[in-house]
Amino acid sequence: MFPVSDHSSDVIRGLWSQMKKAGVKVHLHTEVKGLKVQDGVLSGVELSDGRVMEADDVIVATGGLSYPTTGSTGDGYGFAAKCGHKVVDPKPSLVPLTVKEDYIKEMQGLSLRNIKLTVKKEKKVLYEDFGELMFTHFGITGPLVLSASAKLGKQLEKGPLSAFLDLKPALTLEQLDDRILREFQGNQNKQFKNVIHVLFPASLTPVMLKQGGIPAEKPIHEISKEERRRFGEKVKAFPFTIT
Ligand SMILES: Cc1cc2nc3c(=O)[nH]c(=O)nc-3n(C[C@H](O)[C@H](O)[C@H](O)COP(=O)(O)OP(=O)(O)OC[C@H]3O[C@@H](n4cnc5c(N)ncnc54)[C@H](O)[C@@H]3O)c2cc1C
Known part of the structure; x- marks a missing residue:
C-alpha cells in the first residue's frame, strides 16, 4: 500500500480514525503470551502480565517474522499451532x-x-x-x-x-x-x-x-x-x- 503522501503515518491515522468511529478499545504495550484454549475451545487471550482477557472470538494479526524489532516476532505462528492449525515453516x-x-x-x-x-x-x-x-x-x-x-x-x-x-x-x-x-x-x-x-x-x-x-x-x-x-x-x- 502506497498512500499518495508517501507517509506510512497516514495509513496509521486512517486506521486509527476508523477504529475510533467503531468504538474499538485499544490496549497499547500489552503483550499477548498465548491463547486461552481448553478442550479445543477458545475463550480469550492470556497476557504477559498474567491477566486474562475473555473473548468469544480472537483474530490473530501479529504480523510476520521479517522485522522483529518492530514487535512482530512471529508469535502468531505459535498461537495458530496451539489451536490445531498446521503451520508451514516460515521462510x-x-x-x-x-x-x-x-x-x-x-x-x-x-x-x-x-x-x-x-x-x-x-x-x-x-x-x-x-x-x-x-x-x-x-x-x-x-x-x-x-x-x-x-x-x-x-x-x-x-x-x-x-x-x-x-x-x-x-x-x-x-x-x-x-x-x-x-x-x-x-x-x-x-x-x-x-x-x-x-x-x-x-x-x-x-x-x-x-x-x-x-x-x-x-x-x-x-x-x-x-x-x-x-x-x-x-x-x-x-x-x-x-x-
Ligand atoms: C522495511 C519495510 C518496508 C515496508 N514497506 C512497505 C510499503 O511501502 N508498502 C506496503 O504496503 N508494505 C510495506 N511493508 C510491508 C508491511 O509493513 C507489512 O506487510 C504489514 O505491516 C503487515 O501488517 P500486519 O498487520 O499483518 O502485521 P504488522 O504490521 O507486523 O503488525 C503486527 C502487530 O502485532 C504486534 N504483535 C506481535 N506479537 C504480539 C504479541 N504477542 N502480543 C501483542 N502484540 C503483538 C506487533 O507489535 C505489531 O504491532 C514493509 C515492511 C518492511 C519491513
Whole structure:
C-alpha cells in the first residue's frame, strides 16, 4: 500500500480514525503470551502480565517474522499451532541476499539493468531470470534479487549456493568475443586495463580486471586467444556465492 503522501503515518491515522468511529478499545504495550484454549475451545487471550482477557472470538494479526524489532516476532505462528492449525515453516522471501565474496561488496551502489542471474546448487539450476540488480555492502538486492529470494530460502538453509551473472546477456559468447576483439584491434600496444573499460560501468571494471584472469597491465598484443575466451566466459558467467 502506497498512500499518495508517501507517509506510512497516514495509513496509521486512517486506521486509527476508523477504529475510533467503531468504538474499538485499544490496549497499547500489552503483550499477548498465548491463547486461552481448553478442550479445543477458545475463550480469550492470556497476557504477559498474567491477566486474562475473555473473548468469544480472537483474530490473530501479529504480523510476520521479517522485522522483529518492530514487535512482530512471529508469535502468531505459535498461537495458530496451539489451536490445531498446521503451520508451514516460515521462510524468508522478497529479501536482499548476502554474498560471501568481498569483490561483490566492493561494487556497492552499482546498479545493473538487463542482466541475467542464475543460481545453482551443484549443477541444478534453482533460479534464472533477467532484470535489475544492485550491489550493496552485504551482497545484492534489487527486483531481480527479491524475486530470486522467494525461491531460494529453503535451499539457503542447507548451505551456500553458487550464483552467476551474465553481464552481457544480449550477446552470445562468440559475439562477445568478437566485440572484445574489435576493441583489441587498433589498440595492440595499449595495456588491457586501458582498453577493456569501455565494456563495463566504472566500478565494475576494477573487479573484472582482478577476476577476469588477464593482468591489468598486460599489453593487448600479448593476450592469447585462450585468455581472451576465458575472460569472455567470466563476463557471461561472473561467479559468486550466495550465503
Ligand atoms: C522495511 C519495510 C518496508 C515496508 N514497506 C512497505 C510499503 O511501502 N508498502 C506496503 O504496503 N508494505 C510495506 N511493508 C510491508 C508491511 O509493513 C507489512 O506487510 C504489514 O505491516 C503487515 O501488517 P500486519 O498487520 O499483518 O502485521 P504488522 O504490521 O507486523 O503488525 C503486527 C502487530 O502485532 C504486534 N504483535 C506481535 N506479537 C504480539 C504479541 N504477542 N502480543 C501483542 N502484540 C503483538 C506487533 O507489535 C505489531 O504491532 C514493509 C515492511 C518492511 C519491513
